[in-house]
Amino acid sequence: MKYFLFLALLPVVLAGQSSELEFVNPKELIPDIVIDLRYSSADHSFLNLPEGDLKLPKFYSANECLLVYDAVLRLKSAQDSLRNIRSFDGREFPQGIGIKIWDGYRPRAVQYLFWEIYPNSTYIANPNSGSRHNRGGAVDLTLIDLASGAELDMPTAFDDFSTTASHSYTNLPEAVLHNRELLRSVMTTVAGFEAYDSEWWHYQTPGSGDLPLRDFQLK
């Protein structure tokens, strides 16, 4: 009987393993998550382009987020937890707190472009070894009020490549420190992501450095 049970469960276990590598749009499991892929528009401050240069490039062909299934499951547990918060740090959240994604899977070709413009390995992974984003295992995100869609105040804007973006930077208003800590604690303690010290917005799944590097454009 035990042997039969083992054989019966084996396909489920194997299917579970392979699906962790599959790319999934987080919207499929988390309908109220907000996707705002900044590199699919010119709405990003990245690359230290000269002040006044408004012709910022669009690096992605679509505002479509993809992540490995494991990352999406972890995000779902984070959002499920945040959605239940009705009051935080003296503020009311009638529909709870939610997640807004700024970046997920990033084609490796785009990583080469980033590196060409800003070859600083604190903030941009060398494309020769690849980024967790190129593997679908990293996500850049912030918190929002689900009722209004407004972002919670955080230490910096997305892609602010300065020490102010570091988790160890503390010369900030109390409310900002609390918001950053809420994001960090939910993402690491509830969802099991790893934080990245230099960027408060970046989280990655454990072991995602071993996932295959990918290079396809979003449709």
Ligand SMILES: [Zn+2]
């Ligand atoms: Zn990132």
